[in-house]
Amino acid sequence: MATGTRAVTNELQEILLKYGKDRTQLLPILVEINNYFGHIDSNSIIEVSRYTGVPIGEIHGVITFYSFLGQKKRGKFVIRLCRTISCDIAGKEQIVRVLEKELGIRFGETTEDGMFSLEYTNCIGMCNNPPAMLINDKAYGGLTPERVVEILDSFKLSEYQDMFGYGGVK
């Protein structure tokens, strides 16, 4: 994995150079690292600190403040189910059970193949169409157990096609 690690460092370098050394660039840098690598590891924190001069403690503080940033490796697709009141009343618990059963993991975990992570989120503004969830940046409302299975299948299928070069829908 030596070459892999090196590629990661180059990628990190590029992100840092893109945003510059100013302290105000800390959040954009962290967001981009998080999106690219799926998480922000201690090596990245040290490099960001070295580059921007912001102490590692403060960087850790920022990462723990924003729930979309994380130190733990997340899956390629992060599923965030809304746990706020409208979605809760509309049957969030049923959706929880389906998601956990379909993916074989609990909330807060990531599937072994690194594809899916399950998390809760607070209100995402889909109260008109509950229960709702986000998969990465895309929102899905009016969830039923059947619809959840369909959505998950479409993601699994597109990944399968990607892997074996079918082209397939994105």
Added chain:
Amino acid sequence: MSEKIPVQIDDITCEVERGTTILQACKCAGLRVPTLCHHPDLEVAGICRICVVEVEGMSGLQAACAYPIRQPIKVRTNSPRVRRARRVNLDLILSEHYGDCYTCVRNGTCELQELAREYGVDRYRYPSTTTPKFKIDRSTAIVRDQNKCISCKRCIRTCIDLQQVSALETANRGHNVLIQTAFDKPISDVVCINCGQCINRCPTGALRSNMPNELLWHAIDDPEKHVIIQTAPSPRAAIGEEFGYEPGTSVTKKLNAALRRLGFDNVFDTNFAADLTIMEEGTELLTRLKKVLVDGDSSVKVPMFTSCSPGWVKYIEHYYPEYLDHLSSCKSPQQMFGAILKTYYAKKVGIDPEKMVVVALMPCVAKKFECNRPEMSDSGHKDVDFGLTTREMAVMIKEAGIHLKDMPDEDFDHPLGLGSGAGLIFGATGGVMEAAIRSVYEIVTGRPVPFKGLDVMPVRGMEGIRDATLTIENPLPEYQWLDGVTLKVAVAHGTANARILMEKLKAGKLAYHFIEVMACPGGCLGGGGQPIPTSPEIRAARARAIYSEDHQLVLRKSHENPEINQLYAEFLGEPLGHLSHKLLHTHYTPRGRFFLEGL
């Protein structure tokens, strides 16, 4: 001239400058608004909501500390709504606080306890925290008890803004917020420099020093042990505050009497060791200058930094390890004294150094870390056994039932009890520099420094960074190489100011020969072990006490101290000599600031 704005607070009308906060305006009007997260040394935070007031025309209550006045306003500080809100906020803070007051070191000086008393809190209106949730984190110097933390972030603002050490951080958000060390590592593993400024500013007992009182009582009560205490000038100028004296009252002689009654076998003056430091450090400076200016030796580094402040030493080890060669190799006065006591003095009076316990009364929390450094045992024993802070000593004196105010005036023991005024002013920022200038100038030229009354005014004061120049003219024959040389010196206090200076040095924007840095704002008199509270006014008062004591002394130059000269004649030989090197000088450890490396 800035614009004046009329303000009406309760039934008082006054005019304030634009941008004044409501809190400041209330103070001008003679009204007291309770505060908790506010501190005169720190940036405004507006977190605790204890200082809320009603502003006419605004729907919500406003935090007085964070409301700058920009237009004429009417404020009510004591309406039923304000009182109710403050009480609810206080009750909510109390419900999160593990308030085990009997066993708390801040019992009686806790700001939260005081507020609860002021607001007549007679019961918990919300569930109270009855069992501690967090483990107590201890280093040799600092103890961190998150159970007592009320998230006012004074320590964070101290560590990150005031001192720019950044050993502490705010983790998580909202209700889950935690004030912790970076990455929640033990405090001994992070970049903490043990300056203890966070302790001085913590309103509760969440941060405190590691008290050695029980062990020390044990040593005092042991008839086999010969327990010696050395007292630094700053605690003497501040300990009175713990006994009802006004800030700025020096109680040196009363303290001597109290310490003898407490059971110390000898009471010595750290100023003596400060004079010794000047002899060694002054000689080291001249040696370095000669090597650089005359021999062109590039392995010798200038500017030379002072090394008396253990907080600063650890700061440079963490943040500027590449500059460690610039740090004077001299130990601090505390450590020099310990090494001399356990060698020269032990032999002179015939006491086995093994049975000797050396205690240092210091204004400083980092001194505890310093005396526990593994390299600090050149006497063959641990040079200094305990570093005791001013606050901890006050506790011991009270525990022994001694009334400091009623003590007679007593002198220090001799030899090693005579200190000059130059050693005394080590306690204030700029003091080491002034003491060094007084001696070095006279050693080089044979004349006293060209300042009225020996007061080197340019290096005094409370500005963060000060610099001065001194041109050497007509030196003595052996210092002819310094003729016409202008020595450039600088003084910084508080590590944030030190950082500004270091960054400029690094960028090549400044050039100096000698730099004094003290880790704490105001120098030692504002140290982390000093009485709580602290503020710019209190520190200025302590500085006045120290400088006026210097003026009352006849002996005001380190190199004229007869007991120092006796020590060199009988034992050490000469400054920077073989024995000095062994006992009085040390080396440093590069530590770096990324403690995650190697994980």
